[in-house]
Amino acid sequence: MAGVTGIGSGINIDDIVTASVAAEKAPKQNQIDKLETKTTTKLTALGSLKSAVSEFQSALALLNSPSSFLAKSATSSNTTALNATASQSAIAGTYKVEVSQLASSSKIASAAFSGGSTTAFNTGSLSIKVGGEDALTLNVDSTNNTLAGMRDAINTQGKSAGISATIVTDSQGSRLVLTSSKMGDGKDITMTGTSTGTGSTSLEALTFPPAALDPADFATTAEYDAAVAEATLKGGKTIATAQSAKLTVDGLAVVSDSNTIDKAIDGISLKLTAVTETDKPLTLTVADNTTGVQTNVQNFVTAYNKMMSTINSLTKVTTVTNSDPVVAGLAGDSTARALVSSIRNELVSAQSGTGSISALANLGITTKQDGTLEVDTAKLTTAVSSNYEGVAAYFTGDDGLAARLTTKLKPYTDGGGILEQRTTALNNTITSLDKQQDDLDLRMTALQTRLYKQYNAMDALVSQLSTTADSLASQLDSLPGLVKKS
Structure with missing residues (x-):
């Protein structure tokens, strides 16, 4: 920094100044680095936690849909001639349909x-x-x-x-x-x-x-x-030539100006695509969509397990032999503990007013040792088949499990909620650390400048004294009558 140094004294001024500045900087720098690492780790972990909870909320939103639970399936025995879809208001049953003419x-x-x-x-x-x-x-x-x-x-x-x-x-x-x-x-x-x-x-x-x-x-x-x-x-x-579609449903004549017919059977939309053979009607079967309900329940379990696995990975402490334990970003974190506790309490609390379905255990869903859920498929199938509406009521509606879990999660993920407040506080800490780092760098630059000036002044003085000593020695050697000892 100060150019050629140590000429008069022979001292390595650069090494001395560098070592002195490093020694002065080390305590504060270590403090900043440790706090920044810890803060950044927590900030990243909170982001992962919020993402996992938000994904679970999305699954709950899909789960809390009576139409997805109560929707019926409509199956045609001749999909070449007719396809159908059923709404939740459709009544389970079978219908004989014969299509004699398509609309054109x-x-x-x-x-x-x-x-x-x-x-x-x-x-x-x-x-x-x-x-x-x-x-x-x-x-x-x-x-x-x-x-x-x-x-x-x-x-x-x-x-x-x-x-x-x-x-x-x-x-x-x-x-x-x-x-x-x-x-x-x-x-x-x-x-x-x-x-x-x-x-x-x-x-x-x-x-x-x-x-x-x-x-x-x-x-x-x-x-x-x-x-x-x-x-x-x-x-x-x-x-x-323009013409209307003509068909019979269980022998009753139906005429429509479209090949898509919504009013022939309550809750059923028919789409005609071809004429059936004379006196060979197709069979339309309307039934409870038990497969869809089981899929919805399984999707809920999958989303919950994914969230819990994420939380477990963010809060665990891993012990490594002959080494310090590896601590995750949210190990021991009160926010994560409170969130998990509120969710688990809601899962195990009995729900009133839903008949024989009042808990997840009634559906064959139990909690494993690691906190995730597992499904007994056979028991779930039996529950859905025997109490189709009860399963829907347990999960859906204002008092259903999906709505109650959503209510528990909202304080954490809403704008201005717990996770956002903590994220803001951690970002403020990062900003403060950046300011402390800038201040420390400025102080160390000033210290380095001052030390170079002091050591260079010392070196110049030593050089001057050395020159004076050499001059005096030369003058003494020149005095008459001075005898030098060899």
Whole structure:
């Protein structure tokens, strides 16, 4: 730091200053390092604890759902034709279902035009109806008076009405093809073209269904027959007729304008996908979802065990032979002990008002020596099968186990709760230690500067005294009559 040192005295000033500063710094530095290590370890452990508790709370939120416990299963014997889902209000039972017709929407094709998609039409209007009700009236002008122009305009303006258009070109020419999203008997598409301008193809040629030909308009029967034949080839066509779904449930007729039916059987949503064979109905079975309930209970046990394993790892002291014990970040921590105690007390307390299910032991769930839970699958299956609603009542609702455990955990994980307060305090300690470290470094820098100045001044004085001594010795040697002893 002070450049060349020790010239006059021969002393290694750098080593002396470094050793002196280190000796002065060591006690405070050790104190800061130990406290920072301890604080950081606790801060990390608290973060892991909060994460584990929050994850358990998420599992409790899913557990405290009557619909997930009481939901029924709906199984179809012919999933090709029908699938179903059941809500908790569904009544267990079996139903014979025969599907004779699926619901479908209308699809039509206009007359064919040899000019392709660029065929030009008169200006005017094109009115489109579905089931006799207005769906879209298109203003046809110079910007859209071609098949392609009308197709694009219909697709833009007809979205809200469920109308879409495309162009299909067959051996007779190009056709404007319209599709409706509305299903049900009588909801067929009709189209009426009205020309207000002249000079191009008449918009009336797009009208569907076209007007029937009148034999009186033709001179001969042959001319009429030829016109009918041409209209059959080039005229508009029905590609698909709108119709309703038709089925029977236990012999009772059901008609629906959709293939998804929610009102035929209480609490059951039916989705039709194919027609069944005549006189061969499928079987729909509605039952309690015991498998789902067992899965919910097992998920609760798994989440609890994961949290307890995390807490155990954060609070244990591991003894190592011929070495100091390894202490976890929250060993002996009162917060962790209180949290575990409150949870365990809630688990073992009997719950009133739930019939034969008043404790986890009634479900085959017991506590192991390490504090985790284990499940007797056979006993759980029996409990769920014999008291389906009782199991749901034990876990769910305002007084259920899930809600009570959540209440116990909230003071720890809520904003401003116990864990957040402790985390804030530890972060403040880290900040304070950083300040103490900065102050210590400044003091040691000042001490180092002062020591270098003092030792350099001493070294300069020694050098000066040495020079003076050498000068005096030289002068004494030069005095006359001085006899030197060899």
